[in-house]
Amino acid sequence: MSAVTRRTFLASTAAAAAYGLSGATPAFADVNWKKYAGTKIGVNLVKSPRGEVLQKFEKEFTDLTGIQVSSEQTPEQQQRQKAVIELNSGSPSFDVVHISYHVQKRQFEKANWLADLSAFMKNPELTEATLTESDFSQAGLLYAKNPQGQMLSLPFSVDYWMVYWNKDLFAKKGLAYPQTFEEMVKVAEALTDPKEGTYGFVARGLKNANVPVWTSFLLGYGIDPVDANGNLMTDSPEAIEAAKLYQRLLTKSAPQGVAGFNWSECQSAFLQGKVGMWLDGVGFAPPLEDPDRSRIVGKVGYGVMPKGPKAQASATFGDGIGVTSASKNKEAAYLYCQWAVSKLMGARLLQAGGGVPFRPSILSDAEVRKGVKMPPAWIDSVVESGKISKLGLPVVQPVTEFRDIIGIGLTNLLGGGDPAAEMKKATEQFKPILERSEKA
């Protein structure tokens, strides 16, 4: 059970306010939650466990602030389309928008669709004392800030990539969890026995969805898909090596049909107890420990991404929550965002297994950790992954085209394509699209 309750949250806020009034600290803690009582705001959420948690408790926000909330959850792809179309119209029907950083960051920044929250964060009437930039992880700040350093959203939920591994299968073969890419390949091949129906490794093969698998490897070779100067590195020697690794793992150690696997098929395969390792986001863990769905309850190891030849990195993705620049209720909308990323809501999110907050103070809070249903190894792995996190996708506007084009090349590798030729072809295809997007 959660130790952080609404009562303690409200009490701590009041205590912090009282403390501020005493003159012992700046009046930073003195948030006037009721200042915008009676305001109505619209909230556009992605249908997900994150959206569910916010919607479930939004009455508490109204009780706290007097602000009326009209929220809606839409499936991810449709929510992105709806948000873009409405924001482009100049008069969106919502004040608060839930954004997928790894897909929409650059697009939203270029189009100036989000309000700058920097001044709000410095305003003691609006911002609770514990909500500081330094309490967000580095990846969260990278996502939330634009190149000018303005805070355009509040980091909400992070998804680090980790390796789920089946302890039973490892024990049967007397294998240990791999520490390097090289070991991962050897272990995966040692675990694979098609006659027995066991496979060493599974990860996404479906185009678009498969790109984070490849970038997880690429980061281990010490480079990003796009360098600091905006040059594509997707046909560099490191990128080709990462593609070879992807091809080898998914053709020699993965189940049949992996070219069409998204995360759900990978998860289904892993849940059956026939796959040694599964590389994917930390947010997919709860079903693994659910006895109604899993044959491997209590047998799952949660591993930090092994080291690559040049670096150890966990590809990181995430979503944030921001205020639209077209909103007429920016302060009220900001209060909602602040509530959404608060310790109380972050704890609820984590404890429900719906997501991982970007705020290390929540992850390291002993009381919060007590209420987490997942094994301690999972949360330890989350914390360790946070320490080596790197953005899993380039911050470019046509990120969906990037994922599609590179993803098609990666899928072709599973049919026997040549890594160097496929990566070169994909890079040539994407280059003009990237150039066009930067000119637009």
Place this chain on the structure above:
Amino acid sequence: MSTIAEPQLTSVTEAAPATGARPPSTYWPFVVPAVAVVGSVIVFPWAFTVWMSLHEWTVGGARRFAGLSNYLRLATDERFLTSVWQTLIYTVLAVVLPLIFGTLAALIFNSKVPLRGILRGIFVMPMMATPVAIALVWTMMFHPQLGVLNYLLSLVGIGPQAWVFSPSTVIPSLVLVETWQWTPLVMLIVLGGLAAIPTEPYESAAIDGATVFQRFRYITLPMIAPFLMVAVIIRTIDALKSFDIIYAITQGGPGTASETINLYLYSVAFAYYDVGYGSAIAVVFFGLVIALSLLMLHLRQRTKWTDIQGGA
């Protein structure tokens, strides 16, 4: 039918104003609403789509006139050309297979088989199901390790197949779903044709010693040909614009192995937000649909309705 229609046509012709004459003032109030509706929901969207296709225009970015460059880009866009080819393959298979199986089913259900009514009711059920629900069920059935299809194959000694999870088998597998769902529609159309065929020609043929195949080839087939044409036209239009089942099962994958024009158009317009280029694809797709429709109508006109009542 023609004997009933002729007097009506004559009276309408007599009531119509002479060519070039100004219509009466009461004419416009009846016409304007229809013109306004057609103009706003058909003509304007199409004119706007054509106009957008002449611009380089991404949502959130500036709009620039680009002339025909979007169309020229299509000519060298390997992914688009592949999607055209895949659309044609998918359409041909998704028309021909339901046509064959639907006709066979109609012939079976036209004969007096036991429990015909119940069986016919069960047979048409796939047609009534929601495409996305069908897609989700079939996705589970296709799963290489957990799906029931590979289990059934294993019972007869056939090894596991990758179905929609392999580029080489994805289109036939999707056509399997399409065939399963739409064979009943063809069956119903053909059954209507079979019900209208008189028994006399069959009796004459039997007296002349015609075989079952000859009776089908020279009596049944010519008489149901117009019904088959109707089925072909409906199925072709339906298969060409097929989106839901493909998107829900494969999203056009693996890679782009099942990406039809519709899916590519969706990606360009609603995932890449490149509305200018997406509009150009829509215009070309529209042209393709029009061309195929004209071909169908031409074939339809060539397939004359056989006067089954013997020219009354």
